[in-house]
Amino acid sequence: MPVLSMRKPESLQTMNMVVQTLQIGAEQAGQRIDNFLLKTCKGVPKSHIYKAIRSGQVRVNKGRCQAEYRLLEGDAVRVPPFRMADPNARPPAPAASFPVVYEDDALLVIDKPAGVAVHGGSGVSFGVIEQLRAARPAAKFLELAHRLDRETSGLLIIAKKRVALVALHEMMREGKGRKRYLALVEGDWQNDRQHLRQPLLKWLTASGERRVKVDALGKPAHTIINLMHRYGGRFSLVEAELKTGRTHQIRVHLAASGYPIVGDDKYGHDEVRARFSRHGFNRMFLHAWKLDIPHPVGGEILKLEAALPPACQALLKELEQMS
CATH class of the missing domain: 3.30.2350.10 (Pseudouridine synthase)
Known part of the structure; x- marks a missing residue:
């Protein structure tokens, strides 16, 4: 799992949003940056994620990136303050086993x-x-x-x-x-x-x-x-x-x-x-x-x-x- 390093700019605290820096581990390496963000930022519309990538709000190792960029182990990904979905809006999935x-x-x-x-x-x-x-x-x-x-x-x-x-x-x-x-x-x-x-x-x-x-x-x-x-x-x-x-x-x-x-x-x-x-x-x-x-x-x-x-x-x- 990524290691999260968070800081809360004062202007974002009232909106319950944070800038995040995610450290990429072995299990995340190889993913495209757009797919990684779509999974990580559940509830955020795709259009918002791609706009953030194009505008440079998403950064890898402090540099701009393209949506096609494939993550490497150890990369530091800056995730901008998206308005996230309410984690309480949907009940958690019940555990189940299958044959x-x-x-x-x-x-x-x-x-x-x-x-x-x-x-x-x-x-x-x-x-x-x-x-x-x-x-x-x-x-x-x-x-x-x-x-x-x-x-x-x-x-x-x-x-x-x-x-x-x-x-x-x-x-x-x-x-x-x-x-x-x-x-x-x-x-x-x-x-x-x-x-x-x-x-x-x-x-x-x-x-x-x-x-x-x-x-x-x-x-x-x-x-x-x-x-x-x-x-x-x-x-x-x-x-x-x-x-x-x-x-x-x-x-x-x-x-x-x-x-x-x-x-x-x-x-x-x-x-x-x-x-x-x-x-x-x-x-x-x-x-x-x-x-x-x-x-x-x-x-x-x-x-x-x-x-x-x-x-x-x-x-x-x-x-x-x-x-």
């Missing part, structure tokens, strides 16, 4: 349940990462290496060292490793193996909700679909392998192909979701199933797997009996 699939001194891989956000924000007070930090107060570093949608269950990677986080991000940018999901879709999927390559574009609804659609102006996206099982010509279990990591990629690719995921409240059919809900299935059937990646520090190949949750297994058994 551990793999753990060592660099990595933690859990089996995330459906219905739990990975982090707070967008109307969610806290998520998996905040609850893990509350449950592990002695941990010096816990950061999400990637994201899962709130209603998606399965394998979620948390880095316990910055060197592991940086390596994981680099691996994901380069497309190393294999990330495979199981999804139950509407319809009778025909091909044993199919490549979906539609470009995906983010957009906002009139209410400000984030969505994604297939659009020629979007970013390249590639999903490989393998047929696992058919259920009476009405539903199909498929494996989806991500070759890129776009927001809602599997969900949008499948829906755009005419096979929306059962229970998907953004891209699926409301009547299908309501019918499954009446039978006790109240989630989206998308599960991060298998993950094969090189260890970000040691380099050995990790082969990780999280079994389908009991509710999903029970649904498949029921569909098999019906078909």
